[in-house]
Amino acid sequence: MMIVDQVLLIILLITPGLLITSYFNLKKEYLLTLSLSIFFWSLSSIFIPMNFLIMNIYGNFIIYLFFAFWIIKFKNFKNLIFNFALVLFFENINNIFGVLHIVSTTQITLNSALSNLSYESYNQGVSSIQIVLLKFFNENFILLTLQQCISFSLLFFNLKNIIELNHLKYFNSLVIFPAFLIFAVLLEVMTIRTHFFASQLLCFLIIEAFKLKSKRLPKGIFLIFLCMFISSRLENLIIYFPLIFIVLRNYFYDEILINNKKILLTLLICTFSPLIINYHGYLQTQDLRGNFFILSFLIILLNFSIIFNKNILVEFVHKKLNLVLILFAILLAIAIYYLFSIKALNSWLLIFNHLVDSHQGWGLVVFYFVIILIYLINQTENYELKKMYTTFLITFALIIISSPLQHSSYGGESWLSGIVEGLPIYNPYDESQTRSFLQLFLTILPFSVLITSKKTKN
Secondary structure (H helix, E strand, O other): OHHHHHHHHHHHHHHHHHHHHHHOOOOOOHHHHHHHHHHHHHHHHOOHHHHHHHHOHHHHHHHHHHHHHHHHHHOOHHHHHHHHHHHHHHHHHHHHHOOOOOOOHHHHHHHHHHHHHOOOOOOOOOOHHHHHOOOOEOOOOEOOOHHHHHHHHHHHHHHHHHHHHOOOOHHHHHHHHHHHHOHHHHHHHOOOOOHHHHHHHHHHHHHHHOOOHHHOOOHHHHHHHHHHHHHHOOOHHHHOHHHHHHHHHHHOOOOOHHHOHHHHHHHHHHHHHHHHHOHHHHHHOOOHHHOHHHHHHHHHHHHHHHHOOOOHHHHHHHHOHHHHHHHHHHHHHHHHHHHHOHHHHHHHHHHHHHHHOOHHHHHHHHHHHHHHHHHHHHHEOOHHHHHHHHHHHHHHHHHHHOHHHHHHHHOHHHHHHOOOOOOOOOOOOOOHHHHHHHHHHHHHHHHHHHHHOOOEOO
16 A cells, blocks of 8 residues: 555656656656656645645546646656656665654754645745655655655756766766765755755756757746746855856846846746745744845846846946955955954854864865866866856855854854853854855766866866
8 A cells, every 4th residue: 555655646746847848848858857846846835725736635636637648648658757766766765774864954844844735834944845845745655755866866967968068978977976975965965955956956057057059958947947946945045146146147148138028027937936935934034044135135136137237237247256256255254253253253163163074074075175166167168167166166155254144043052152162063053054065065066077078168
């Protein structure tokens, strides 16, 4: 009976992805199916009645009818078999070996998922995509490894893209394997948090933005993945805003969006909808990274800079972007020190100690990250790519510099006392900053395959 429940849940999960890939004529892009399914189901945070399709037997029947329609209409059995087998593989690995890392936010996410499935808007400050990853269960079974399954499928798609664009061999992809032997990386990958998935969404966007137009996927797919990236983590827009700016600028550079009403409207929908999708999550978060008004301002700013990409000011900011970011980082550090004085120094000391510590391999991750970026910056012949790789390093610095803003929200008595002596080397306030860095590392990781090439042009 458990096998039957498992099969029915997987069909329920993947059917929207099968339909979307067929709609966009992506019949051979099997590795995108699960991501597109998660996108569809994450919309249930906006349209709560959608949960009827998951939790009600009649709702299930509606999805099964669409599944039968897809089989009759498109007959793309390879896509179905591949994704069905992939989910089944990850689930069975966990059922046999228990590989998942259960973290403190698991209970928070599960409570939010249960509330959402009950047609309520209660949310304890997690993203809609993180919630949807725990929505697929029935009386006998629950799918627990969806984060790993969709993230690895998208990682493999990104690797395939980079390898084919640079005329490498698939064997070269093994160069990234050692990264997953680092305990800190493996620990985060095996949680129900969405840092790993978010990292591959951004990687996907970067690859698409720097492709030749003739080799790009449909714009609708790009914009769906943009929407997913912004909504996959509450803090994504603030931390990775410069990278999103570079990606969108490069993707739409030759287009005058003001003259293309259809694409312009789609862009606005895909950039503003994450604010609605995660609205209840933003209301519950305590720090600036989830401040609804700041995020709204950044979305408006982002759209303005892309729609009016020929504006003199926008051109200047883009040209001097990394210099602007460095100046901003310096001013931010000064402002934070002025606000928090010795407590700011303590926060920087704590996060620095954490990132250079050898326990769990954090020091190795930092070394790995810096070496990859130095290589890519020196080897690429594309000026915009060189700028983007440099922005990764500056973003890393901004994550560290902004740590007191995070610690002041979650530090409690430790923060108020300003005492660090005798505290563990790990960040005692909150590890969101270091996880954000890990997301940055996993984003750039697929590009490390370029170490096996002579030059990187695309």
